[in-house]
Amino acid sequence: MKVNVDGFKRTAVEFVGWGNKYTGIFQKTTYLNHNLAIQVLAYDKEFGCYMPYCTLTVNLVDELKPNQAYIDTNNCPATLIDQMEAEGYMKSTGRMYPSGYFIYPLYEFSEEFLTQLDKEMEGGPVYA
Numbered sequence: 001m002k003v004n005v006d007g008f009k010r011t012a013v014e015f016v017g018w019g020n021k022y023t024g025i026f027q028k029t030t031y032l033n034h035n036l037a038i039q040v041l042a043y044d045k046e047f048g049c050y051m052p053y054c055t056l057t058v059n060l061v062d063e064l065k066p067n068q069a070y071i072d073t074n075n076c077p078a079t080l081i082d083q084m085e086a087e088g089y090m091k092s093t094g095r096m097y098p099s100g101y102f103i104y105p106l107y108e109f110s111e112e113f114l115t116q117l118d119k120e121m122e123g124g125p126v127y128a
Helices: 078-086 111-121
Strands: 002-005 008-017 020-030 036-044 049-055 068-071 090-099 102-109
Touching: 002 020, 008 078, 008 111, 020 049, 020 111, 036 068, 068 090, 078 090, 102 111
Parallel strands: none
Antiparallel strands: 002 008, 008 020, 020 036, 036 049, 068 102, 090 102
């Protein structure tokens, strides 16, 4: 799914998070150790813009492949993760990493999805 944000087409996904329906877009960057980082911004009807919703990824000690990231299942709704898998944006590797009270799954993102996010970032990041 695509949405228009400030004149730029952005990859989007619809999901239900904590009882509310959202349209989310993505911003790709890296953590300081060069691991993949993806933030989800959700459309806020009250303010009429996309606002930070959650950081999809979590940065743990492993040095990962450029298309891999641990998913923050503690702070991201399962419906968002399920929808991203259904859209073919990412798939589980089956590998897990314990940290604190949680165990985080390692996912691989499709090259097509990551390339699309790179192209979308050429238009600049979305700021609230």
